[in-house]
Amino acid sequence: QKEVEQNSGPLSVPEGAIASLNCTYSDRGSQSFFWYRQYSGKSPELIMFIYSNGDKEDGRFTAQLNKASQYVSLLIRDSQPSDSATYLCAVPRIIQGAQKLVFGQGTRLTINP
Amino acid sequence: NAGVMQNPRHLVRRRGQEARLRCSPMKGHSHVYWYRQLPEEGLKFMVYLQKENIIDESGMPKERFSAEFPKEGPSILRIQQVVRGDSAAYFCASSPMRDGTGNTIYFGEGSWLTVV
Numbered sequence: 771q772k773e774v775e776q777n778s779g780p781l782s783v784p785e786g787a788i789a790s791l792n793c794t795y796s797d798r799g800s801q802s803f804f805w806y807r808q809y810s811g812k813s814p815e816l817i818m819f820i821y822s823n824g825d826k827e828d829g830r831f832t833a834q835l836n837k838a839s840q841y842v843s844l845l846i847r848d849s850q851p852s853d854s855a856t857y858l859c860a861v862p863r864i865i866q867g868a869q870k871l872v873f874g875q876g877t878r879l880t881i882n883p
Numbered sequence: 884n885a886g887v888m889q890n891p892r893h894l895v896r897r898r899g900q901e902a903r904l905r906c907s908p909m910k911g912h913s914h915v916y917w918y919r920q921l922p923e924e925g926l927k928f929m930v931y932l933q934k935e936n937i938i939d940e941s942g943m944p945k946e947r948f949s950a951e952f953p954k955e956g957p958s959i960l961r962i963q964q965v966v967r968g969d970s971a972a973y974f975c976a977s978s979p980m981r982d983g984t985g986n987t988i989y990f991g992e993g994s995w996l997t998v999v
Binding site (some may be wrong): 774814 | 897925927928993
């Protein structure tokens with residue numbers, strides 16, 4: 771089982787609809803979770819992070835965390851064509867007292883005008 | 884405040900040549916991470932360095948790959964005798980502290996290596 775798993779997609783959503791991106795993780799001890807957006811040919815950009823069970827909202831983005839189910843999701847409301855990108859879920863791992871990020875394979879999202 | 888600078892942005896090498904990728908962290912950052920992204924895949928951790936020290940190289944292939952972060956100058960990821968499977972995007976990230984997690988780690992724009 772991979773440490774962090776995502777559906778690779780592609781996920782196609784009409785403009786204005788809600789896009790739902792999902793991520794599961796294997797380590798029950800994980801405490802924090804990050805969502806990155808990556809446009810083609812560009813570097814990852816942090817868009818959300820969440821530590822506590824429940825929802826965290828930031829503009830059109832909502833991160834949802836369910837530690838019991840080891841599941842974290844990202845909802846994008848009122849999807850725009852500019853949201854078309856690959857979304858990466860990441861979980862920190864502690865190595866020799868320092869943390870590194872473990873990424874899922876990413877979900878490619880396309881918003882159709 | 885300049886961000887994480889990587890160069891070259893694009894590099895083409897023939898099989899068997901050497902590739903050197905450079906990363907200058909953000910000002911004041913002494914922690915550097917290298918990640919590799921193969922086509923259609925997520926980022927994979929390669930190595931974590933502090934000035935003059937390799938802290939964690941658990942993600943580095945055992946052969947042909949090496950990394951350094953000297954006291955002066957950029958961090959360098961070196962790939963000897965490149966093969967086609969090395970074709971990927973290589974991202975450098977820096978952090979001001981040991982805790983290189985999502986909200987304190989900053990990514991460079993990446994170096995795209997193509998092996999022909």
